[in-house]
Amino acid sequence: MALTKKRTSQLGIDKADVRRARTLARQVGKPIVDLATRHTTVSVERATLRLAGLGGADPDGTPWVNRLADAVRADVGLEHGVSLPVWDALLRGEGDDLLTLAQKAAAGSVTFRIPAGRDATRARTASRKAVAAGIKQIDRQRAARERMIAKVGDAPSKPWIYLIVATGDIHEDIPQAQAAAREGADVIAVIRSTGQSLLDFVPEGATREGFAGTYATQENFRLMRAALDETSKELGRYVRLTNYASGLCMPEIATLAGLERLDMMLNDSMYGILFRDINPIRTFVDQRFSRQIHARAGIIINTGEDNYLTTADAVEAAHTVTTSQLLNEYFAKEAGLEDWQLGLGHAFEIDPEVPDSFRLELAHAMLARELFPDAPLKWMPPTRHMTGDIFKGYLLDGFFNLVGAMTGQGILLVGMMTEAVVTPWISDRDLALQNVRYVMNAAGNLHEDFHPSPEGFIASRAREVLGLAVDLMEEIKADRSVAGQPPLLSAIADGTFGLMKRPADKGRGLDGVAKKAADYYNPATEILEGEK
């Protein structure tokens, strides 16, 4: 009975409209995927070197993957990929291993070439073997996660409670994260240092200085995961770890997350373009690779639709959230992610002074739930209308939790009444968790009784938003404002999303993009796509 109930629309939505929306998302997304497969980026190539085991940095802190990729690029360009020239050089005896080769390349004592004939075949085979070892490590980490969940137990109920730490110092983050887990967090997110998204390299080692967050590094990932493994055993439930696969190093950070068993990663299809002015093509290429890694690693992605609502009006822009969710879903599934890995984002950001604001929030959240019944949606708390009046903010967070309870959200980011005032104090976190527990305990099963009237305000609003999303995607599909480009790139260029205009030939990181040559080879892509 539960099954049949799930299939009929509570909101009176016509199945044909949902199909139409998904078809449009595919039509808009497909040309972007084609574009992504025709290009590579410096970060995709560096991620490939990381999979083959190259880590560490030179005395100035520049990672060896950057030194090696830059040297290869200077000799033979990026368009063939780094794998053939690098393993060709190794086979020619230019270095015993990748690290030695990188050091020699940095000193300028290696000349790279594009191998041909049998040399090319041998380089191909050797690179595939080396990269396969990294992917095997990702597979082992996925199996370790599953084993550990089976042994110590999983988060006891949905939604998973998601809490943030952000001290800037990994050695301060660890006790804070462990304390947050003991207080009830199922998911710990370590906020990145402000500005890391615009670094074109991944910092190395354990870091103790960050701005409003802690640098994402392989060592920081490893330290935090190990600490949370301890806490998971102590608490008898697996505590998940989250970080950010975004910015210029998205593919490398995704790779490090897979290698170090992170469990969820923020990974939006357009966030970097719109909010960080990263070049659109760079973003789509990097994103596809990073999502292929996430799919392989069993990592749940969190998309960033909440960000649209922090700059645009949450009522007027509600349909842009739905549109972005549909596009994120298309890109994610194309890259091999499954429904259970799609933490599609949305947020409680309507101005509380707007009449019926709660009913509008409920309508939007129910729409997301109905469109993506098998995805663990990520529900983000109010931030824009948290004014410093902590008492009113606490009430608003309670209503946010209530919508979360009524719409079966998978991941609930716990709202803090001191949002926009201070980074959360121990008491803020405790009070926020009490708020969540009270609402879940008091109203967690309300969805059993609550059925909005199909003719009522909530159902009508949900249908209206879906209709507007379909209209917007029709408009995007027809966008030809930039000749010769996929319509979605035209739409991004002319400011369809938010007020930001982001042309495909501008933005950060464009110089790190190359069109693939006919003999381009990347063993990671081959393995990830071949075994999909």
Next chain:
Amino acid sequence: MSLIRPYGDTTGDGMVQLSFTLPIAHSKVAEGAAVQLANKMGMDPALVVHAKPMGEGFTFFVVYGRVNHLVDPSTVEVVERDYPLLTPKEANAAIKRSMRRRLVVVGGCIGTDAHTVGIDAILNIKGFAGEKGLEYYRELKVVNLGAQVSVPQLVEAAREEKADAVLVSQVVTQRDAHLLNTREMSAAFREAYPAAKRPLLVVGGPRFDETMAGELGVDRVFTRGTTPGEVASFIVHRLTNRTAS
């Protein structure tokens, strides 16, 4: 103005509320310690109305009590608005009248600060607190550089656009980044421009102190709750008067 004290429900009762956490497990001693702290802060009598363990070895308290302090509003120092508030229409008219061209505003978040919420609230047409942003003003040309703009980039953009005013937003305050960045920015503008040609420098952010403009080398500091209309009015006031004089 007369002396005043906090008001609970009766004039002169001096009642205040306070909450805090002590790093001590909950016990009678812990509650006594909370009263002691409140007493030392000047609350007497102090009543612990709520005490709850939070995490291991921490207790959260809510305390109500009476303070005997008097405050004298006549000795409070604030930066009063020293310019008239203009509607967008009045601002446009003033620019037209005295500058005979559009007034150019360049804005952005400098340093590693990626929080554009402040600069966007002031510049984006969407605006803030019911007021439209500066993009809405016909006689203002707004160039929003967005987040993580370096100081040299900002100076270059200001030169290129022939900026009359430069607006900088700083939200991140860790290690006083907002103050360091602002000083770096104002120094760069002083170096790049002769004093008479330098654009008006305005910074804003929730943690700035309005009285620090001189110390930071800028013309104005705006803080929490500032609306686009206030910023526009200030810029128009200062620039149209400067041109006239």
